[in-house]
Amino acid sequence: MAAYSETIDLYSDDGKLLKSGVTLDKISPLVNPATSKIIDLTKRTINVNLGGIQNALKTGKLGKGKSKIRGRELDLAIMENKDAIVARIKEMVQVEEGDDTEILEFNNGQLLLVQVPKKRLMNAATYDAAITAVASATTYAIVDQFNIDAFNASTVKAACWGGYPHTMDMEGALVSSILSIPQNNEGIGFALRNVPVNHVVMMTGRNSLQGVALASTLETAGEFEMGAAIGAFERYQLLSYAYQGLNANNMVYDLVKANGETGTVGSVVQSLVERAIEDKVILPGKKGGYFQFYDTKDPMLWNAYVAAGSLAATIVNCGAGRFAQAVSSTLLYFNDLIEHETGLPSCDFGRMMGTAVGFSFFSHSIYGGGGPGIFNGNHVVTRHANGVAIPCVVAACALDAGTQMFTPEGTSKVMGETYGKIDVFNKPMDQIAKGVDLIA
Structure with missing residues (x-):
């Protein structure tokens, strides 16, 4: 420049x-390094509403709006097992032991802010790599922690991923980013x-x-x-x-x-x-x-x-x-x-x-x-x-x-x-x- x-x-x-x-x-x-940090964290930090996932599964309120799927409720003690779930998410999201993956906890762990390692975005075409990794890891960690069977795993997936893939974006997901998906951008940049x-x-x-x-x-x-x-x-x-x-x-x-x-x-x-x-x-x-x-x-x-x-x-x-x-x-x-x-x-x-x-x-x-x-x-x-x-x-x-x-x-x-x-x-x-x- x-x-x-x-x-x-x-x-x-x-x-x-x-x-x-x-x-x-x-x-x-x-x-400016502070500006670079803002841009960097905007792309690779993802919200996980862990408390919200627990409540959504308990009531069967999945996806956006007032949709409630009766008979698909799962009463899981997610917050009681929060430490194990957080550790499992980090283990799966990180690329190398001790890399720049970080998980910050807020509201007694009900909200997580997951910083995805730079390597995941460096080796991806778009910033989607951050939210997909965290959403998948959160889903897998909960399924693994509670030994969820094949018939109920999709319910956990719906709480984390929202309406995707039958909606273009992750509509109603309890894993979210500051950024919208690339398909919603009006044009280049x-x-x-x-x-x-x-x-x-x-x-x-x-x-x-x-x-x-x-x-x-x-x-x-x-x-x-x-x-x-x-x-x-x-x-x-x-x-x-x-x-x-x-x-x-x-x-x-x-x-x-x-x-x-x-x-x-x-x-x-x-x-x-x-x-x-x-x-x-x-x-x-x-x-x-x-x-x-x-x-x-x-x-x-x-x-x-x-x-x-x-x-x-x-x-x-x-x-x-x-x-x-x-x-x-x-x-x-x-x-x-x-x-x-x-x-x-x-x-x-x-x-x-x-x-x-x-x-x-x-x-x-x-x-x-x-x-x-x-x-x-x-x-x-x-x-x-x-x-x-x-x-x-x-x-x-x-x-x-x-x-x-x-x-x-x-x-x-x-x-x-x-x-x-x-x-x-x-x-x-x-x-x-x-x-x-x-x-x-």
Whole structure:
């Protein structure tokens, strides 16, 4: 990748300086070790709801929804035999004794987080290798532990694997991943962008800026994966990631602080334009009657400023109302006002606005298919903005006070109880700043 001389200062979610003078390349998902760890663990960590498997088998509630298969109940003392089952899962999942296989236990062992060894993914075509290995090992460990016969083994398999293979994915499975299956991805490179907003909200404990950092990291890594960060566009992506995702130069924090008490979407526009003029990112150009046009010699840096402003406007507006639903209209009208105020392109050169129009319709308008929290960067509605829309949606849902039909606690509680206990997922801003020091 290119070497960059321009630097940024990284700030925390509470506006404190974490690391100064960081060159742009050191936050790249290809370079920063904390970002690499986020991507690595996203691919090879798998949830096993061991307590849920025990309850599902006892009641015969297998697969998604309210399906209950009477006569197929199995009353197994899984939690009483938890240690033996966990040891057996590890034995089968590991490739070599003492490799990087690890099983973390939460809620007294009712939830497991299995880290599959790197060798399984290195020697596989897709990241499916992680969830299939864990689902099979969990099934086998339970069957083996309780001497389940051939007629009942399929019931154990259904609890672990869900509806697969008569459904394309593992519908209703109690073994799960952050990632969806590759067949559900909208196209090349969308896997890391296929993480629901509510998952990110719960993994970061409803902290809006930490959630933004995690979402932005996954979105940016996805943009790199799909070839959108090659040549001059690498700097374009890194600048947006820095200023919006990692609160570079404390811009997002400053904008929110200046407008948090009495501000509006319009006042955030004013604050952002003033900051851009002060930093000499834009300067007055020609006049057209009463209208003052602005020019910029660095459209990529201007775009990063507008991405940060879009996030700040979201936090100010959705935070004031404690409602997530306003995020789509905020993204639309903040960027519309930016274009009218400056004559310069809005965020992602108009793609943020285009995304917001469709998002308004599909999240809560006459279609009303679901709240913002169940969307992701892979969705046909929200995929178009290059990594800058979903972080704003995460912030809105983190600040939401329960107005959604699908709340983070309702859809993604297990993510907070497992992945949310790991530092790179829970506090990515801090870990990425620390990661800068580890780069040679």
